[in-house]
Amino acid sequence: MKVIGVTGGVGSGKSVVLSILENDYHAETILADLVAHDLMEPGAKSYREIVQAFGTDILSEDGKIDRMKLGNLVFHDEKKLQQLNAITHPNVKEEIKNRIHLIKQKGEASMILLEAALLIESGYEDIYDELWYIYVEKEIRYQRLYDGRGYTREKTDSIMNHQLSEEEFRRHADVVIDNSYSIEETKAQIQKICGWN
Numbered sequence: 001m002k003v004i005g006v007t008g009g010v011g012s013g014k015s016v017v018l019s020i021l022e023n024d025y026h027a028e029t030i031l032a033d034l035v036a037h038d039l040m041e042p043g044a045k046s047y048r049e050i051v052q053a054f055g056t057d058i059l060s061e062d063g064k065i066d067r068m069k070l071g072n073l074v075f076h077d078e079k080k081l082q083q084l085n086a087i088t089h090p091n092v093k094e095e096i097k098n099r100i101h102l103i104k105q106k107g108e109a110s111m112i113l114l115e116a117a118l119l120i121e122s123g124y125e126d127i128y129d130e131l132w133y134i135y136v137e138k139e140i141r142y143q144r145l146y147d148g149r150g151y152t153r154e155k156t157d158s159i160m161n162h163q164l165s166e167e168e169f170r171r172h173a174d175v176v177i178d179n180s181y182s183i184e185e186t187k188a189q190i191q192k193i194c195g196w197n
Contacts, residue, residue, distance in 0.1 A: 003112045007119040008134030010159045011141035013179040028109035032116030133173035
């Protein structure tokens with residue numbers, strides 16, 4: 001059972017590709033962001049360490065970590081961001097390995113998809129067998145993010161500038177899917193890659 005890393009810049013439509021693979025190819029998906037959120041719940045592995053590092057001011061009234069407060073705290077402070085990443089990344093990686101192991105044990109999925117925006121930067125090469133890069137032309141990304149999330153061009157630029165360049169994504173990728181056009185065209189590319197009729 002192959003583990004496929006799925007990555008791409010903001011607005012590339014990774015979720016579209018994931019849903020095609022889940023619905024048409026019986027793949028099972030692990031979203032690194034959701035794993036990180038699970039581990040920040042009270043009693044979970046990252047929670048105690050984060051509260052210890054950043055104090056109780058980041059908690060909401062119900063005792064949960066307020067991700068907006070935490071984000072505001074670390075977003076403009078490189079040192080604090082590094083501190084947060086040093087806590088969360090190893091825990092997330094370990095939990096992802098556990099989840100992959102459980103999916104393989106169950107043996108029901110055709111493949112395992114691991115989606116993360118920072119798949120390359122966070123050093124996940126030892127976890128996935130192949131890396132798929134979802135590419136979309138820049139202008140289409142601007143339009144999709146404006147239509148779908150109301151992002152201005154400036155906001156999209158600020159996110160893109162914190163992500164790897166297209167060249168860097170392509171350099172690491174085993175497979176490139178061009179998701180710039182219709183879902184049918186994306187499906188045709190996936191069908192070709194998977195070799196399924």
